[in-house]
Amino acid sequence: MNPVTANRRHFEDLSLGEKVALGSTTVSREMIIGWAREFDPLPFHLDEAVAKQSLLGGLAASGWQTGALTLRLLGDGFLNHIAAAGGLGFSDLKWKKPVMVGDTISATATITGLRRSKGHPDRGVLTLDLFVVNQKGQEVMTMTIANLIEARAPADEMAMPSQPYDLPRGETHRP
Amino acid sequence: MTRWFEDLQGGDLFDLGSHSFSAPEIVAFGRLYDPQYLHVDPEAARQGPFGGLIASGWHTASVGHRKMVDALDAEADRLRELGEQPGVSGPSPGINQAEFKAPVRPGDTIAYSLTVSGKRLSNSIPGWGLVFNELSGVNQHGEQVYRAEVVGFSKLRDYVAPWHVRLLEALVRLPFVGRLLRRQ
Numbered sequence: 001m002n003p004v005t006a007n008r009r010h011f012e013d014l015s016l017g018e019k020v021a022l023g024s025t026t027v028s029r030e031m032i033i034g035w036a037r038e039f040d041p042l043p044f045h046l047d048e049a050v051a052k053q054s055l056l057g058g059l060a061a062s063g064w065q066t067g068a069l070t071l072r073l074l075g076d077g078f079l080n081h082i083a084a085a086g087g088l089g090f091s092d093l094k095w096k097k098p099v100m101v102g103d104t105i106s107a108t109a110t111i112t113g114l115r116r117s118k119g120h121p122d123r124g125v126l127t128l129d130l131f132v133v134n135q136k137g138q139e140v141m142t143m144t145i146a147n148l149i150e151a152r153a154p155a156d157e158m159a160m161p162s163q164p165y166d167l168p169r170g171e172t173h174r175p
Numbered sequence: 176m177t178r179w180f181e182d183l184q185g186g187d188l189f190d191l192g193s194h195s196f197s198a199p200e201i202v203a204f205g206r207l208y209d210p211q212y213l214h215v216d217p218e219a220a221r222q223g224p225f226g227g228l229i230a231s232g233w234h235t236a237s238v239g240h241r242k243m244v245d246a247l248d249a250e251a252d253r254l255r256e257l258g259e260q261p262g263v264s265g266p267s268p269g270i271n272q273a274e275f276k277a278p279v280r281p282g283d284t285i286a287y288s289l290t291v292s293g294k295r296l297s298n299s300i301p302g303w304g305l306v307f308n309e310l311s312g313v314n315q316h317g318e319q320v321y322r323a324e325v326v327g328f329s330k331l332r333d334y335v336a337p338w339h340v341r342l343l344e345a346l347v348r349l350p351f352v353g354r355l356l357r358r359q
Contacts, residue, residue: 002222002224004219004222039237039240040237040240041244042244055303055328056266064240067233068207068208068233069208071208071209071231071233072209080210080211080212084213085213085224086229086275087232087275088274090270090273091273092269093273095268095269098266150224
């Protein structure tokens, strides 16, 4: 077993529908411009005057920054407490409203999928729906992410339990 | 910023250049945005599923975005030199799907590219179109590490607003009426 994650929750310890409040973060002008300089130097993320004339209507965070800040909340609030084993990707990412200077965003994660990895019997695939809202309660970003997670026992051991008694039918085939 | 919506065609391929990921850079990004041991702690990462430090997928994707913005800028400069007016790209409404297909390790060099996969007029914003792009990142061994289906707004060059939209735009610019209209 991986000593780094030994004391964390594993695949078997999670359940579908589990909802985690991930806390919030406030986005400053300096943060927006700092991120934009490094990863998204479009004029409407760097310059207030240009931003006012753009579709965003004012200086707004790069969508990638909103995602990165959400990921930070997810790491601190959830992924660092489970045996997370790497991100597989994400889908249906929607930037619904711009995140403007001074906005406070808060995130919630819900477990919407839990399945065994096909290639690695000692791992599972965890699907999380992420919802990010601003201080007015408006959704600013939603996405679904898929992450690998270590399992306590490989899939085939699960199907043939070592217990000396008969488990009720179905118990031996947990997700 | 780039080519006009009207000039973009499905299948257009843009080389976005490459980026080498160093260990300090991977850790710095991880500490700020994705502080999992796989991305911030080389010692602990050695015990993990990848046997060493790997970049946050969000880092790989964000660098890919930067490479795209730089390439759009370069394309705009090229068009200006030809005496043409470059197009205007807008924000992105989202990403349909993104996959981190293989880990990015310290010292890896990722070559990014963008292929236009389709376009259509925006239903919600007159005068703008949506461009569907396929972004790809391939490492120095020719292995694809990242792919994403990204959507972006692009301004129409040849768009003329209908008369009632132009009237509304003119009214919005008036001092008193405009303020009332904008409040709606």
